[in-house]
Amino acid sequence: MLRIGGIEAGGTKFVCGVGNECGEVVDSISFPTEDPETTLGKAIAYFKEKSVDAIGIGSFGPIDLRLGSPTYGYVTTTPKPGWGNVDFLGTLRREFDVPCGWNTDVNAAAFGEATWGAAKGLKSCLYYTVGTGIGIGVFLEGRLVQGLVHPEGGHMLTRRHPGDDFAGLCPYHGDCLEGMASGPAIEARWNVKGHELPSSHPAWEMEAYYIAQSITGAVLLNSPEKVILGGGVMQQSQLFPLIREAVKANLNGYVSAGEIAERMDEYIVPPGLGQQAGLCGAFALGLAALQSQVPSL
Numbered sequence: 275m276l277r278i279g280g281i282e283a284g285g286t287k288f289v290c291g292v293g294n295e296c297g298e299v300v301d302s303i304s305f306p307t308e309d310p311e312t313t314l315g316k317a318i319a320y321f322k323e324k325s326v327d328a329i330g331i332g333s334f335g336p337i338d339l340r341l342g343s344p345t346y347g348y349v350t351t352t353p354k355p356g357w358g359n360v361d362f363l364g365t366l367r368r369e370f371d372v373p374c375g376w377n378t379d380v381n382a383a384a385f386g387e388a389t390w391g392a393a394k395g396l397k398s399c400l401y402y403t404v405g406t407g408i409g410i411g412v413f414l415e416g417r418l419v420q421g422l423v424h425p426e427g428g429h430m431l432t433r434r435h436p437g438d439d440f441a442g443l444c445p446y447h448g449d450c451l452e453g454m455a456s457g458p459a460i461e462a463r464w465n466v467k468g469h470e471l472p473s474s475h476p477a478w479e480m481e482a483y484y485i486a487q488s489i490t491g492a493v494l495l496n497s498p499e500k501v502i503l504g505g506g507v508m509q510q511s512q513l514f515p516l517i518r519e520a521v522k523a524n525l526n527g528y529v530s531a532g533e534i535a536e537r538m539d540e541y542i543v544p545p546g547l548g549q550q551a552g553l554c555g556a557f558a559l560g561l562a563a564l565q566s567q568v569p570s571l
């Protein structure tokens with residue numbers, strides 16, 4: 275079996291692991307995200323012991339994905355202290371002479387789900403994480419989407435819920451999707467942590483309203499074959515039926531391919547890889563780099 279290294283680099287914690295070409299996790303560790311030197315040093319020390327054939331990295335962002343750019347492989351303009359303009363990929367490449375895959379955390383998770391999870395065998399999917407932030411990974415026509423930068427769907431503007439006067443938490447946009455529907459936004463609006471709100475609380479209908487609004491737009495724009503919803507907030511499983519109903523109502527029969535309105539429970543789903551979608555996504559990036567499906571440095 276191959277030994278693929280994976281790094282799920284989050285703003286709060288890093289998960290490093292070794293997996294195989296079946297997407298199985300052979301080993302993993304997790305540690306808090308500190309300054310880049312300490313954190314990347316821990317990742318390097320971990321892989322030094324593991325003799326991996328490739329490494330895949332799914333990172334918080336924004337990151338530079340443009341091959342040939344002088345800052346390819348960098349975390350670029352993040353507000354996270356100490357992490358602006360950091361050569362993440364290069365630091366790893368200097369230590370390990372193996373193919374490396376590099377993408378955003380949510381694109382990685384979308385790729386992992388398309389390789390081994392809920393979108394296996396499909397040519398397209400969207401992967402949402404609804405947690406401390408909101409991110410949307412975009413996999414279309416068999417490729418992860420990038421362009422000017424990479425998709426930043428969590429910051430799309432939203433139409434307000436009629437019963438909501440919460441200003442929104444996003445430092446850039448106020449009431450964008452992340453500003454209105456992230457875990458911290460739920461907590462700030464209701465003055466209680468999300469996991470403490472009862473499942474019948476109106477908070478969840480409001481949360482579903484915002485997420486469904488984004489999914490509706492994304493379905494109309496990208497026509498994904500599957501929409502996968504992960505992250506801490508989506509542990510509230512009552513959100514799934516609320517979101518499916520709201521998307522169905524929003525589309526109002528307009529998108530009828532495959533009778534999606536009749537099979538919303540197969541269309542909008544939790545990650546097939548569960549809590550390991552991010553790490554397995556990093557393995558999928560590493561494996562693809564090894565197989566030269568995605569560029570490596």
Ligand SMILES: Nc1ncnc2c1ncn2[C@@H]1O[C@H](COP(=O)(O)OP(=O)(O)OP(=O)(O)O)[C@@H](O)[C@H]1O
Pocket residue numbers: 284285286403404405406407408456457458461467468469470505506507508509510
């Ligand atoms: N069971 C739950 N119900 C509701 N909200 C939850 C639940 N678990 C976690 N959250 C909320 O999700 C947020 C944390 O998200 P998550 O667990 O995905 O971690 P994260 O990795 O820090 O997030 P991100 O993916 O944005 O980096 C917190 O705001 C927390 O209140």
Ligand SMILES: [Zn+2]
Pocket residue numbers: 428429430444445446447448450451452453
């Ligand atoms: Zn925003």
